[in-house]
Amino acid sequence: MSDFVYVTYIKATPQKVWNAITTPEFTRQYWGMAIVSDWKPGSKWDMVNLDAAGSVNMTGEVLESDPPSRLMISWVKPENRADKSETSRVTFEIEMQGEMVRLNVIHDQLKPGSDMARGISNGWPRVLSGLKTFLETGHALADWANCKSAPQAKVA
Amino acid sequence: MVADEDKVFKALADASRRQLLDRLRRKNGQTLQELCEGHDMSRQAVTKHLRLLEEANLVATTKRGREKLHFLNPVPINEIYTRWIGKFEQGRVQALHNLKQAMQDKEKDQ
Numbered sequence: 121m122s123d124f125v126y127v128t129y130i131k132a133t134p135q136k137v138w139n140a141i142t143t144p145e146f147t148r149q150y151w152g153m154a155i156v157s158d159w160k161p162g163s164k165w166d167m168v169n170l171d172a173a174g175s176v177n178m179t180g181e182v183l184e185s186d187p188p189s190r191l192m193i194s195w196v197k198p199e200n201r202a203d204k205s206e207t208s209r210v211t212f213e214i215e216m217q218g219e220m221v222r223l224n225v226i227h228d229q230l231k232p233g234s235d236m237a238r239g240i241s242n243g244w245p246r247v248l249s250g251l252k253t254f255l256e257t258g259h260a261l262a263d264w265a266n267c268k269s270a271p272q273a274k275v276a
Numbered sequence: 277m278v279a280d281e282d283k284v285f286k287a288l289a290d291a292s293r294r295q296l297l298d299r300l301r302r303k304n305g306q307t308l309q310e311l312c313e314g315h316d317m318s319r320q321a322v323t324k325h326l327r328l329l330e331e332a333n334l335v336a337t338t339k340r341g342r343e344k345l346h347f348l349n350p351v352p353i354n355e356i357y358t359r360w361i362g363k364f365e366q367g368r369v370q371a372l373h374n375l376k377q378a379m380q381d382k383e384k385d386q
């Protein structure tokens with residue numbers, strides 16, 4: 121099994137969480153990347169580096185989009201775009217639970233033993249705790265000030 | 277079921293529960309049955325430990341048919357990490373960790 125399920129609780133509204141995931145001006149602050157798409161089913165999405173070159177380091181297709189509660193995207197490195205075995209899938213589920221939003225991130229259909237499967241376990245926990253901090257305090261994570269791929273990320 | 281920090285620390289303050297997290301790190305998405313195998317804990321004890329881990333949001337679950345799958349959810353641990361390890365320490369803490377890891381691996385080889 122090389123699937124991952126991450127859960128975080130955030131003091132916010134589902135709409136704010138949705139906006140934080142789908143708006144590049146927000147993602148660059150806590151993710152250190154611009155996540156760009158029109159988020160319509162069938163549309164392309166890109167994860168764009170914040171450096172001057174603006175290279176795309178992850179891409180895919182919007183598979184399902186039901187704002188503000190559910191977003192499903194395919195996930196593949198640009199150079200492997202044509203290779204189905206290298207394409208995985210990410211689902212964001214956003215729901216109110218009491219006073220908090222419960223955000224589930226499910227990353228599945230990963231190729232077992234791939235670099236991607238290994239890299240995932242380092243990436244998502246940091247992105248999700250960054251997202252939580254960003255939404256609850258309005259501050260970007262200090263981490264990104266230290267991150268070479270994100271020279272423009274400002275620490276509030 | 278809002279996870280607070282006390283729950284995370286209490287859940288981690290038990291060797292059996294840490295062992296369950298280790299097992300999920302090695303193989304994510306296990307059923308209760310799988311987690312009971314090769315374990316000297318009773319099914320009842322594993323169930324109780326998993327419930328505490330789930331309440332602390334250290335374990336996330338999904339349903340697959342009639343089965344419940346358990347996943348390691350390290351997001352609360354990352355929150356604790358970023359609280360006390362700032363951007364300046366990060367590199368040095370990682371270097372010390374790598375050094376320790378390398379020394380221990382060397383010992384094992386000898």
